[in-house]
Amino acid sequence: MTEAKKNQIITELAEALQDRDFSKFISxxxxxxxxxxxxxxxGxxxxxxxxxxxxxxxxxATDSLTTLIRIEEVVTKCYHSDETVIVEYFTKGRVxxxxxxxxxxSSIALVRFGESQITYYKDIPNTLGIAKKAGVLDQLAASWKEE
Known part of the structure; x- marks a missing residue:
């Protein structure tokens, strides 16, 4: 897969996250x-x-943090190495x-591509940072106590 095609997919993944269109993301x-x-x-x-x-x-889609904020824009910065792309995600939102x-x-991801699709995705979200920046850390912590 070309670097341009990988970049296109990463851009479309970011748009899917921005729109919370998880079916598109998974596709x-x-x-x-x-x-x-x-x-x-x-764990x-x-x-x-x-x-x-x-x-x-x-x-x-029903996660407590997801229901406390609105995502307005997700942008990415990509670093390529063969079939693997490291993606930095940056999120603009509203409490x-x-x-x-x-x-x-908001996240760093390691994404491996096969011939035409993603074969492996390692997500390292900045959940606590997002919650703190959004001013909802206490609500998020409270929701974890309930689990």
Missing amino acids: YFEENAAFEIPFRAN GIILKGLPEIKKHFEQV LSTGETFYIQ
Whole structure:
């Protein structure tokens, strides 16, 4: 896959995240792709195959942080190495309860591509940083206590 095609897919992934169109986001993954989140409050996970990845994003759609902020723009900076791209995501958003805006580096991802789709995606989200910047850290922490 060409670097230009990888960049196009990364741009479309960012747009899908911005619009919270998780079906579109997932459509770029191979059927047997892996999606890893190594650092989470309740321990890291590796999701294997589209059914597990889809289930995860169904939960993300109702996640407490997702319901406390509105994402207005997601931009990326990419670093290429063969079939792997390291992506820095930057998010501009608004706190729904106060209307305050924020801008933060929201995630770093390591993305591996096959012939035409993503085979592996390692997401390292800045969940605490986003929550703090958005002024909703206490609400996020409270939601984790309920789990």
